[in-house]
Amino acid sequence: MFRTLLLTAVALLPLAAQAAELPESIRSRGSIVTAIVPNYPPLELRDPATNQLTGFDVELGETLAKRLGVKMQWQETTFDQMIASLRTGRVDLILSGMSDTPERRGVANFVDYLRSGSQIFTQASRAAEFPNRDALCGKAVGASRRTNYVNVLRQFSDAECVAKGRPAIRVVGTEGSADARTQLRQGRIDAAMQGNETLPYIMAQEPNTYALVGEPVEYTLMGIGTAKDAEALRTALAEALRGMMADGSYAALLTKWNLTPSAVEKVTINGEG
Template sequence: MRAILLVACLMYAGAAQAGPPAEIMARGSVKAAVSPNYAPLDWRDPATGELTGFDHDLGNALGKQLGLTIEWVPSTFEQMIPSLETGRVDVILSAITDLPSRRGTMTFVNYYRSGPQAFVRIDRAAEFPNNAALCGKTIGASRKTNYAKEVATWSQANCVANGKPDIIFAGNDGPADSRLQLKQNRIDAGLQGNETLHYMMKLEPNAYVLVGEPLRQQLAGIAFPKRSEALRDAFADALRTLIADGTYHKLLDKYQLSTNAVSEVTIDAGQ
């Protein structure tokens, strides 16, 4: 019995001391892909050109907790996943949604909640008292996201099923394109992650209003290759520490993202 208890204690101690892989620790850094065009999570300070945002600050805090430097690798959204799969970067820390369809090659540490949120020009606010008013209208959003599928699913369940016309989805190049198309009356509403909207409305005050609630809730994740479970688990443990000591919530508050907080760290929990 004593021998069994000794083995169990040693196994527990080994698990408690688990950290980043030896090759990462020897290098002293983690290469993290970031697409700096998604404020307030990822963007460049217009005054200095330096990377900034919630992801940047959180990533550096996680690195410090792990005794590692985060080596940021700016990238386009389209390049991030191939870079992760081919080993050019170790992680993606750039507001990527944890989707089951992405888990063939990736695994995620879920670190904030998001949701596709519709918004309209303020002069049309009265036309859109709730999400149901979107039925039969044209919504613009980035074609790089899964929002076309999200809109179609929501529309079928909430518009078509109730005898209302389907929502028309107009794919575009991103949030800036949506705002331009709204101003030009080419679309009726824009759609983007609700985590970005407070920042957007601060930049353009009295220009837009939100419509109802997000169409659904999603989980964003720090993405790792499937083969990098040890590094993933080390980041998950570091994030748990930052939640416990208050750092995580201070950073969320700094970027007006407190409503996007997760209450616990999960792995591959996005739906």
């Protein structure tokens, strides 16, 4: 009996150590307040049958919180408000498919957990018009104006179209990825860009509707956003994520949500480490 209790206590030591690393405000509250925008499946969405939050980010966050000895308290917001909520202390984290970009590192730090490819796609019925990305020059391509994809498209247009004497891509900022797909189906734009981690899910939900155009334009890291001065929280999250990678639970979640190609090999902070 004593041996069983001793082994149990030893097994719980990592959890206790991780919980102790959390800031006092989080430990006393017993939860991590986390911003999320549940409109980016399969990372975050509301289950159509139950209206409950679900998705890779949701399950990842719940698992990390459990390992840290607290609960995840989700706070729905808009994408535009997430950074502001973090900076003003209304939330402790952002876990909502946010790209870790140099611009955002000026106001937040990121524990990187996925790799995202900026993928252009078009209507399946028009796939023959776009055998490669060069065919996009002079065409209208949409992307959510709240993301970095608008800048990615402009840079691609400058380098691959304008610099080679071809007409520039007409970049159309949309109200989100769903709006971009709506405009695409309506013929208001010729193609759209969003993260390649989402497209297998969308193409399964809407079969024979979309076709990929070439390979991703570039790859970026997705990160769990923390405040610049939240070093203890950032360190605890990184260690908990390393634990998930070591015991296979990170890989299992990726498999469940069909995200294995988006896996990162190691945990980095702001792309380093």
